[in-house]
Amino acid sequence: MAPEMIQNKAHNHTLDVWSLGILLYELVHGRAPFTGVHPREISDKIMRGVIRFKPGLSNEYKDLVNQILKYECSERLPLIKVFDHPWVKNFEKKYNLNKTAPAAKKADNKEIDKKKAQQAAEAKALAEAAEK
Numbered sequence: 001m002a003p004e005m006i007q008n009k010a011h012n013h014t015l016d017v018w019s020l021g022i023l024l025y026e027l028v029h030g031r032a033p034f035t036g037v038h039p040r041e042i043s044d045k046i047m048r049g050v051i052r053f054k055p056g057l058s059n060e061y062k063d064l065v066n067q068i069l070k071y072e073c074s075e076r077l078p079l080i081k082v083f084d085h086p087w088v089k090n091f092e093k094k095y096n097l098n099k100t101a102p103a104a105k106k107a108d109n110k111e112i113d114k115k116k117a118q119q120a121a122e123a124k125a126l127a128e129a130a131e132k
Contacts, residue, residue, distance in 0.1 A: 003071050006043050014073040020082070021068030028061065029054060033069065047071075060087035 002018040004011045025033040033051050036042040049071045053062050064087045067077040082088060091097070 001043070001046065002073070003047055003049075004073055006046060011073065013079075014076050017068055017076045017079050017082075018073070020079070021065055021076075024068070025051070025065055028057065033065075058087065060085070060090065063087070 002011065002015050004015065022033065034042050034045040036045060049069070051066065051069060053065075064077070064082070064085050067085075068082065070076045077085070
């Protein structure tokens with residue numbers, strides 16, 4: 001739960017950015033960034049905003065999570081800028097991920113003719129079977 005919700009303040013789309021930060025943290029750590037036995041304890045930790053990271057994580061990852069999980073919603077990294085963050089860029093590069101879809105393979109004319117002939121034969125067989 002974002003700080004503005006705990007305080008019963010009005011909220012906007014930046015609440016979704018906060019949720020993204022929580023999910024990103026949970027995916028990497030396997031647990032929520034703010035934990036406790038009682039809901040009040042969890043709320044207190046959220047309001048303090050102290051985030052602990054496991055050892056060995058990159059500074060870029062920690063920077064991204066810290067920028068997303070800002071206490072003040074107006075200071076959170078806008079969603080559009082998340083995709084341009086160095087950690088995301090390095091992730092895309094490391095796993096060869098592209099934002100654009102690859103160009104469709106142009107079909108061979110022989111392939112198209114063969115497929116059309118097959119479809120025509122199937123349609124003829126269905127028509128003949130329906131007549132019987």
